[in-house]
Amino acid sequence: MAEDFYQIKVKRGSEEIPMSNFKGKVLLIVNTASQCGFTPQYKGLQETYEKYNPKGFELLAFPCNQFGEQEPGSDSEIKLFCERTFSTTFPIFSKLEVNGPQTDSLYLHLKKKAPGIFGSLDIKWNFTKFLVDKQGNVVKRYAPITKPQDIQKDIEELIAK
Template sequence: MTAITDLTVKAADGTPADLSTYAGKVLLVVNTASKCGFTPQYEGLEALHRDYAGKGFEVLGFPCNQFGAQEPGDAAEIANFCALTYDVTFPVFAKVDVNGANADPLFVELKKQAPGFLGTEGIKWNFTKFLVGKDGQVVERYAPTTKPEDIRKDIEKLL
């Protein structure tokens, strides 16, 4: 399987961002949205980031507008919302599709490595989370309802 850290995504400004920058780290990759019932999870994601960033952990946020049009803003609006509302310091990349023909290759690989309930690959909603080990392989997939703090023990095991 392809290591997640072998892929390239788009930074918030649209330029290529090589995920090899995060090689050897534990990652939590999340499709996010600013106007979702789960949006307050930004606070928990930021807490994880602040608690473990110095220990080889990163949260990577990928805004997505595929579910109820809950991420309508452009990159500047998303960055402003994240910074002002939740003091987000973890990387938030360019808006992506996570399902369908235009799904970002990162999410194609994440879903392949960690299918959802009953083996379906499709992401059902915003704030689906993928925990990636130091080897770049997906360890676990979490539903949007899983709170970031409930993932702490799994992160600590990998660190």
């Protein structure tokens, strides 16, 4: 249920932020890493954010160090790296786990609602993306190789609804 989605809370530093803060917005949720082959996608994520944020879109980045230890920095180091390297302005939340016994409740929900290939509930790598509609329904899951620009058509369709 979408209401379950809006009851989830995520961390940004010492602050707990309810997903209900994003009610009525189209969301793209991404697990990120600063030292990954897909890290240059931050540029496309920022461009997508700038293009659609004024129309009711939010991009939420969740750093994760579970894949090849490609996100070793602290939350503040990660944020600074993204701002300096890619001029990011979208929210970057606290580092979390997307797989295993410590999986964050947000990712438990996302994976359940949009499983991967062959019904897998695991996230395979950094920069897996989830698109969520204005009502909090997880609409689609995208592989790490999917570029942010290739998701824009889907974002536009959800904004128009």
